[in-house]
Amino acid sequence: MNLQYKTIVVTGGGSGMGRELVIALLKKGAKVAAIDINKDSLEETVRIAGDYGINASTFVLDITDKSAVEETVKEMLVRLKSIDGLINNAGIIQPFAAVNDLDDKTTERVMNVNFWGTYYLTKTILPHLLTRPEAHIVNVSSMGGFIPFPTQTIYGASKAAVKILTEGLYAELKNTAVNVTVVHPGAIMTNITQNSGLGGPKVDNNDKNNMALSPSKAAQIIIRAMEKNKFRATVGKDAWFLDKLYRLAPKFATNFIGKMMKKSLAQH
Template sequence: MKIEGKVIVVTGAGSGMGRELSLLLLSRGASVAGIDLKLDSLEETKALASEAGSKFLAVELNITDKEKVAQLPVMVKSHFGAVDGLINNAGIIQPFVAVNDLTDDLVKRVMDVNFYGTYYMTKAFLPEFLNRPEAHIVNISSMGGFIPFPKQTIYGASKAAVKIFTEGLYAELRNTNVNVTVVHPGAVNTNITQNSGLKLERPTNDKANKLAMPAPKAAEVILKGMERNKYRVKVGKDAALLDFLYRLYPAFATRFIGKMMEKNLPDM
């Protein structure tokens, strides 16, 4: 789907990759309904797009609130007149601890934001999309959605759920006007740790941080995949390499990731 002239909803638009996606969409002639928990962060995004004006609608909303999410399509349509696409970008990670040390409340929070938030948003907008000449749903999974990362097991499970949910949607909608894309980012330099409400007591490996893809570059890769109606988009060489390795040697790849995590998080 060509982006120019379209109305796209972006969750997590107040910072990180969601902000970069919103800015890039605006720069390419789209209108954006930005969704985030923090209205002031959305206003910062709007300010960065100096000529956005009425083309950026800031909506303060918790995507885990099913009833309020259900009202979003009417709000977006009343402002823009139509809605053509959805990028489910908002997500959080878990504390860097083993499953045995996680509380049920933490597990529920990760699943609510990452999976149910994506599901609620998709269910809310899909009826509108089916009535459009062309529409597109982009769901952000993770390389953690296809290969396990120790001490991010629940995060990975939530992103694996997003992966299969999105692939199932693709199969169900393949003979309609609605295109569907699942995205697997590798390491991207964003503030997801802070946005997840976590305080990482030990610094991650500096070299790993430098190798992480800048968020603006990741946004470019994602939107290119959207415009080409790609089924699956891998963002970063790390995601591509681990996808290949895991398909060939799952157990070896799992042990390899464990060793890498030990280096980046020394007290694992």
């Protein structure tokens, strides 16, 4: 997909990887409709974009509210006239706890943001995308969407649902002008723990011991996958490695991740 002059919707555009996606798309010559639940964060994204920010529009939205999603998309089409692409990036994690120790409210919130929010935006925008000469849907899953991470089981289930939704859409839209890509990021240097309402310290992006990928690098990989109309993209060496390992030996990979998670949690 040639992104120049296209209008792309990005959820979670107020911080982290979403912010980097917005800025990178603007630099590609696209117009961007940035969505986030936090108004101040969206305004900061536009400020950081500098002169490129003239092609950014912001929309404050709770993506778990179906009627609000529908109204916002109507507003977008009035203001922007058309939509050529959607990147469903917004997502949250769960508290680091076993399923047995989670309450239903927490579980529902994770599913609502990660799956239903993605579904609502996709379902609402898709009819319009089908009218465009070229369009694209990118849904951000996770490496937790194809391999289980103990104490993030519900998060993983929500991202696995995103994976299958996206792959199903790909098959259904194969003979249309709408391309579909599922993305599986590994560890990214974002403040997803804090943004998920779980507290904790902010990520130190200058920490040399932090092996996670930078949000800007992750955004570049995602946009490149969009430009090349890829079916699937892993982001980061950890996601690539675990994808291969899980396909080769799923039980071994599951036990391996379990040990790594236990060790990591013990250190914190």
